[in-house]
Amino acid sequence: GQQVMQIPQYQHVQEGEDFTTYCNSSTTLSNIQWYKQRPGGHPVFLIQLVKSGEVKKQKRLTFQFGEAKKNSSLHITATQTTDVGTYFCAGPVQAGTALIFGKGTTLSVSS
Amino acid sequence: GAVVSQHPSRVICKSGTSVKIECRSLDFQATTMFWYRQFPKQSLMLMATSNEGSKATYEQGVEKDKFLINHASLTLSTLTVTSAHPEDSSFYICSAIDGYSGNTIYFGEGSWLTVV
Secondary structure (H helix, E strand, C coil), X not given: CCCEEEECCEEEEECCCCEEEEEEECCCCXXXXXXXECCCCCCEEEXXXXXXXXXXXXXXXXXXECCCCCEEEEEECCCCHHHCEEEEEEECCCCCCCCEECCCEEEEEEC | CCCEEEXXXXXXXXXXXXXXXXXXXXXXXXXXXEEEEECCCCCCEEEEEEECCCCCEECCCCCCCCEEEEEEECCEEEEEECCCCHHXXXXXXXXXXXXHHCCEEEECCCEEEEEC
16 A cells, blocks of 8 residues: 655754655655644644645745655754654545555754 | 534543544535544554545554444544553544545544543
């Protein structure tokens, strides 16, 4: 079945450093979504990418969707302590089907 | 915007009892809802797909007799954990598809289940 891999599993950075998490699907995705989950909280939707090669920015966050629609990345510039949490990528094989989640990348930031 | 409400947000039950978790789409009709489970420090794992008016489709390894799913209306799906055991303690979260807005998926806020 479809698998979504995500690396790294954990990342610790100093405040102000950049951070990137990578997501790879075993199959082509109709879209890819990114979520952030704080400790003790529920996943919060960040963004959805649909088009091949799409790049979207949200302030310090940059999201990319690969040309083959099988990989994606989330890059955070100049991390802040508020960026702490686990970032998940997720994608459906087909629109309207369940999201398959990557294992997530847990980011810790020290000031 | 669309909201998916989940209740209860936290529940503690005794081993051997059953507990029901509700997932409601508040301002849209959800023909399809999904149930996920998340163990501590792990990812969300799809348990089942729930379609209104029909039987749920369970993922491999998920016991359908233990995790009863009912999707009786276009705005409500329920997950009942029957004869709960401590190993069922987990975070359960639902999501719903708004088929009228381009298949947008909305997540509930999740339910923390602790079985003692």
